[in-house]
Amino acid sequence: MSLSINYKAEAENILKISGVNPKKCMKCGKCSGACPAYDSMEYHPHQFVSMVQDGDLEKLMKSDAVFKCLSCFACIERCPRSVAPGKLVEAVRLAVIRKQGMNRLKPEDIPCMLEEELPQQAIVSAFRKYSK
Amino acid sequence: MTYSYYPGCTLKTKAKDLDLYARKSAEALGVTLEEIEEWQCCGGVYPQAKDEIATKLSSVRTLNSAKEKGQDLITVCSACHHVLKRVNNDMKTDEDICLRANNYLQLDEEYKGETNVIHYLEMLRDVVGFDKIKEKVVNPLTGKKIAAYYGCLLLRPSSEMMFDNAENPTIIEEFIKAIGGTPVVYPFRNECCGGYITLEDKELASKNSNKVLASAEGKGAEMVITACPLCMYNLQNNGTEHDLPVVYFTEILAEALGVK
Numbered sequence: 001m002s003l004s005i006n007y008k009a010e011a012e013n014i015l016k017i018s019g020v021n022p023k024k025c026m027k028c029g030k031c032s033g034a035c036p037a038y039d040s041m042e043y044h045p046h047q048f049v050s051m052v053q054d055g056d057l058e059k060l061m062k063s064d065a066v067f068k069c070l071s072c073f074a075c076i077e078r079c080p081r082s083v084a085p086g087k088l089v090e091a092v093r094l095a096v097i098r099k100q101g102m103n104r105l106k107p108e109d110i111p112c113m114l115e116e117e118l119p120q121q122a123i124v125s126a127f128r129k130y131s132k
Numbered sequence: 133m134t135y136s137y138y139p140g141c142t143l144k145t146k147a148k149d150l151d152l153y154a155r156k157s158a159e160a161l162g163v164t165l166e167e168i169e170e171w172q173c174c175g176g177v178y179p180q181a182k183d184e185i186a187t188k189l190s191s192v193r194t195l196n197s198a199k200e201k202g203q204d205l206i207t208v209c210s211a212c213h214h215v216l217k218r219v220n221n222d223m224k225t226d227e228d229i230c231l232r233a234n235n236y237l238q239l240d241e242e243y244k245g246e247t248n249v250i251h252y253l254e255m256l257r258d259v260v261g262f263d264k265i266k267e268k269v270v271n272p273l274t275g276k277k278i279a280a281y282y283g284c285l286l287l288r289p290s291s292e293m294m295f296d297n298a299e300n301p302t303i304i305e306e307f308i309k310a311i312g313g314t315p316v317v318y319p320f321r322n323e324c325c326g327g328y329i330t331l332e333d334k335e336l337a338s339k340n341s342n343k344v345l346a347s348a349e350g351k352g353a354e355m356v357i358t359a360c361p362l363c364m365y366n367l368q369n370n371g372t373e374h375d376l377p378v379v380y381f382t383e384i385l386a387e388a389l390g391v392k
Contacts, residue, residue: 017182018182036326040333068329068336070284070324071328072323072324076288090181105331113331117365120145125176125177126328128175130332
């Protein structure tokens with residue numbers, strides 16, 4: 001079963017909760033150049049900016065790219081126009097995981113991931129990023 | 133000098149050394165750390181969306197506890213420091229978040245970001261002073277080539293963290309000099325180890341961690357120091373192509389001060 005998603009409304013909400021104004025972007029690509037997860041992302045930070053601006057949300061929301069961001073803030077620090085692409089990636093991810101049944105990480109997934117030295121910090125951080 | 137102290141969840145479990153040696157070294161330097169009572173986990177990552185309120189409340193409770201005691205708040209873990217400092221900044225500068233958090237918490241007096249959040253390294257630099265630390269060192273790490281791994285969370289975004297120059301930081305190198313070691317500056321010292329991605333994509337964490345260690349090793353480092361338990365985990369457990377020892381900065385401080 002899939003509910004129909006109003007992508008226009010999603011785009012508006014994503015802009016609102018991220019506080020990002022994609023129109024400030026001058027498409028220099030520095031965000032993607034600085035991104036340490038670049039090779040693992042189907043869509044890259046600079047594409048998030050232009051695709052949200054164009055209302056092209058469906059592809060982003062269906063892509064694993066939203067789960068590859070490391071929240072390292074390199075794109076935010078290094079953007080010469082203070083666009084903060086990382087905030088946009090986070091808002092798109094929230095738009096996905098806030099929907100019912102869309103939690104990426106579930107408590108029952110954890111036991112088989114545990115290793116002796118894995119810090120609690122990794123688990124609480126992953127829950128914040130991948131589940132609601 | 134008495135401070136409120138927030139250890140955080142991992143310092144009570146997998147990163148006990150980071151906490152233990154922070155306390156022992158502080159005592160040796162004449163700094164009193166009073167642990168916040170009934171503190172709660174900060175959540176590990178700062179919730180960036182403007183409508184995230186519930187996920188910020190545990191941090192506000194911690195910040196308010198320090199305010200009630202009239203003390204500045206010291207943190208050691210990079211992640212806790214990042215979360216507490218940025219939530220505090222929200223309470224200071226974002227009227228909507230401040231209003232909604234206070235409506236929820238119903239504190240005796242509204243919290244508006246009054247607490248000063250200080251990382252342990254900032255305390256060493258700005259309160260004790262690296263010159264003073266130098267005088268108190270009994271076991272200098274003479275000749276030891278040490279690479280500071282800053283990672284992300286202490287430095288970025290610099291407009292909020294105000295910790296050091298985000299692209300060319302010096303605070304940990306100055307710390308290394310103060311305890312008699314030789315700092316090794318290397319390109320990847322402020323690049324990401326992968327963080328929590330180890331649970332989602334271990335290969336990516338491994339790739340990033342190996343890059344950091346290769347960069348440090350390439351510049352002749354014999355040891356890497358960090359303030360973050362997750363960086364420690366990633367460098368040690370996912371940076372499997374390298375054997376460089378990774379230790380908490382508080383541990384080598386305690387060693388140098390003769391309190392380990």
